[in-house]
Amino acid sequence: MDKLNAFQQQMETAGYVAERSLASSLLLMDALHRPLLLEGDAGVGKTEVGKMLARLHQCELIRLQCYEGLDVNSTIYEWNYQRQLLAIKLMENNDDGIEQREQAIFSERFLLERPLLRSIRQEASPVLLIDEIDRTDEEFESYLLELLSDFQISIPELGTINAKTIPRVVLTSNGTRELSDALRRRCLYYFLDYPSYEKELHILQIHMPDAGRNLAGQIVNFVQQLRQEDLRKTPGIAETLDWTAALMNLEVQSLNRSVDDFYDTLVCLLKTREDRETVSREMIGAIVATL
Numbered sequence: 287m288d289k290l291n292a293f294q295q296q297m298e299t300a301g302y303v304a305e306r307s308l309a310s311s312l313l314l315m316d317a318l319h320r321p322l323l324l325e326g327d328a329g330v331g332k333t334e335v336g337k338m339l340a341r342l343h344q345c346e347l348i349r350l351q352c353y354e355g356l357d358v359n360s361t362i363y364e365w366n367y368q369r370q371l372l373a374i375k376l377m378e379n380n381d382d383g384i385e386q387r388e389q390a391i392f393s394e395r396f397l398l399e400r401p402l403l404r405s406i407r408q409e410a411s412p413v414l415l416i417d418e419i420d421r422t423d424e425e426f427e428s429y430l431l432e433l434l435s436d437f438q439i440s441i442p443e444l445g446t447i448n449a450k451t452i453p454r455v456v457l458t459s460n461g462t463r464e465l466s467d468a469l470r471r472r473c474l475y476y477f478l479d480y481p482s483y484e485k486e487l488h489i490l491q492i493h494m495p496d497a498g499r500n501l502a503g504q505i506v507n508f509v510q511q512l513r514q515e516d517l518r519k520t521p522g523i524a525e526t527l528d529w530t531a532a533l534m535n536l537e538v539q540s541l542n543r544s545v546d547d548f549y550d551t552l553v554c555l556l557k558t559r560e561d562r563e564t565v566s567r568e569m570i571g572a573i574v575a576t577l
Contacts, residue, residue: 289313290306290309290310290313291306293309293312293313294306294309296342297309297312297338297342298492300338300341300342301338301341301492301493302331302334302335302338303481303485303488303489303492304335305485307476308335308476308478311474311476312335312339314474315454315455315456315474316454318474319437319452320472320473320474321434321455321456321457321472321473321474322455322456322457322473322474322475322476323419323457323458323459323465323469323470323473323474323475323476324456324457324458324459324476324477324478325458325459325460325461325475325476325477325478326460326461326477326478326479327460327461327479327480327520327522328460328519328522329480329520329521329522329523329524329525330478330479330480330481330522330523331478331481331522331523332458332478333415333417333458335456335458335478336349336413336415336417336456336458337415339413339454339456340412340413343411343413343454345410345411345412345413346408346410346412346413347412347413347415348401348404348405348412348413348414348415348453349401349415349417350401350402350414350415350416350417351417351418352416352417352418352419352420352421352422352426353418353421353422354421354422354423356421356422356426357426358429359400360400361400361401361402361426361429362400362402362403362429362439363397363398363399363400363403363439363441364398364400365392365396365397365398366396366397366398369396370396373396392443392444394444397441397444401414402414402429402430402433402439403439403447405453405455406433406437406438406439406447406448406449406450406451406452406453407447407449407450408450408451408453409450409451410451411451411452411453411454412451412453412454413453413454413455413456414453414454414455414456415456415458416430416455416456416457416458417458418458418459418460419457419458419459419465419469420459420460420461420462420463420465421462424466427465427466427468427469428468430469431468431469431472434455434469434472434473435472437449437452437453457473480513480520480522481523483506483507483510486506486509486510486523486526487502487503487506489523489526489527490502490505490506490526490527490530493527494527494530494531494534496534497530497533497534498539500539500540501530501533501534501538501539501540501541502530504540504541504542504577505526505529505530505533505541506526507576507577508541508573508574508577509521509525509526509529509555511573511576512555512565512573515564515565515569516564517556517561517564517565518558518560518561519556519557519558519561521555521556521557525554525555525557526555528554528555529551529552529554529555531554532551532554533548533551536548536551538551541574541577542574542577545567545570545571545574549567549570552565552570
């Protein structure tokens with residue numbers, strides 16, 4: 287068995303079914319100490335890659351969930367102002383000079399580590415998951431460049447902090463905006479698409495082993511066809527698993543029965559009002575007829 291096949295099996299043992307090309311990208315990420323940018327629609331399993339790597343390597347997962355307006359204080363570091371003020375008050379009557387007081391106040395004991403700084407100060411390499419980087423702006427991307435290039439962070443009051451260990455960095459993007467060329471140059475790149483029928487069935491059987499082969503095949507076939515419809519939010523793998531759990535809870539053993547028996551469980555797949563209105567009982571019946 288070659289190294290790539292062995293790694294694929296290790297990933298599957300950690301709960302993630304991956305194509306050979308993704309396994310290769312993750313091995314290269316480790317070998318080259320480069321971040322991996324995963325792009326693709328919501329629900330295709332990008333975030334799960336970071337979680338799987340943490341399980342596989344038995345290390346800490348440090349997750350930074352991105353959002354609009356994210357800044358350095360939330361992501362890299364900030365000072366513990368309350369403790370600094372208390373320290374200043376206690377130093378009022380000592381004879382230290384201004385420079386000595388500043389060094390004492392702006393020391394590491396007053397530093398609050400945020401995810402990016404914490405990720406390079408671990409004794410064992412963690413997984414740093416920067417989730418939905420496309421939700422931030424280019425200003426935040428510029429904060430990342432020093433970390434992603436040299437695995438170091440500059441703090442004006444302390445100087446440059448170099449990494450104790452190099453984290454495994456996974457960035458995810460849903461493609462809601464174009465990322466900068468500077469960020470892309472620093473990363474390996476992989477596009478994660480919706481799974482094929484065979485892959486999704488394999489995922490379902492791993493996570494829901496009690497679902498019978500017939501039901502599992504019908505569920506995946508149904509979801510695969512539903513993704514071809516013009517939906518506002520296409521159901522992802524997590525929705526497939528949720529729907530399977532709902533059907534099993536209701537002891538549905540086959541979709542080849544009255545649509546009324548499982549119609550209400552479609553809340554697991556259809557997550558907007560528009561999609562609920564688009565997917566009619568007649569459409570569901572037509573899909574079921576092909577199973």
